[in-house]
Amino acid sequence: GRLVVSGGGSVQVGGSLRLSCAASGYDRTYCMGWFRQAPGKEREGVASMYTGSGSTYYADSVKGRFTISQDNAKKTLYLQIDSLQPEDTAVYYCWAGGNRFSCPDIATMTTFRGVNGYWGQGTQVTVSI
Numbered sequence: 707g708r709l710v711v712s713g714g715g716s717v718q719v720g721g722s723l724r725l726s727c728a729a730s731g732y733d734r735t736y737c738m739g740w741f742r743q744a745p746g747k748e749r750e751g752v753a754s755m756y757t758g759s760g761s762t763y764y765a766d767s768v769k770g771r772f773t774i775s776q777d778n779a780k781k782t783l784y785l786q787i788d789s790l791q792p793e794d795t796a797v798y799y800c801w802a803g804g805n806r807f808s809c810p811d812i813a814t815m816t817t818f819r820g821v822n823g824y825w826g827q828g829t830q831v832t833v834s835i
Contacts, residue, residue: 707731709800709826716832721790727783727800727826737804738783739812740774742796743828749799751815753785758806763813767793790833800826 713725729735739754753764753774762774773786783800803823804810810821 707802707824709802709824711798711800711826711829714798714829714831716834717790719791719833719835721833722786722788723790723831725785725787725798725800725829725831727785729781729783729802732802732824735781735802736806737809737812737823738776738800738802740783740785741799741801741812741815741818742794742831743799744793744796747796748816749818751812751818752798754809754812755783756804756809763811765813787831790831792833792835794831795833797828797830799828 708730710728715723717723735757738757740752741749742752743749751765752768753772755762755774757776764772771789775784801823
């Protein structure tokens with residue numbers, strides 16, 4: 707299977723972006739989410755979703771500004787990022803994994819090490835003043 711990410715770019719503070727992650731070749735993706743890695747920092751969890759129920763979870767640092775959503779027909783996961791701040795500058799990665807019984811608590815993860823699943827390529831988000 708593949709996860710193809712698109713939608714990054716350079717924006718000014720306060721701007722918005724929408725990232726997309728198109729999944730193909732998977733029978734089922736029970737859980738999907740987004741991580742990000744800022745320069746010199748660990749890859750951290752940002753948001754996640756149980757694809758069946760639609761339940762969503764967010765890191766405290768992004769609550770109220772980031773919205774994770776999905777289009778089941780297109781098998782695509784989105785991350786709407788509003789009110790962008792310089793500290794949001796990072797490479798953003800799409801992730802898929804978990805099973806029918808549980809999903810990793812992506813939104814609280816401060817590292818991606820040990821997280822099983824599949825990864826899309828990163829997309830750069832740069833926020834300038």
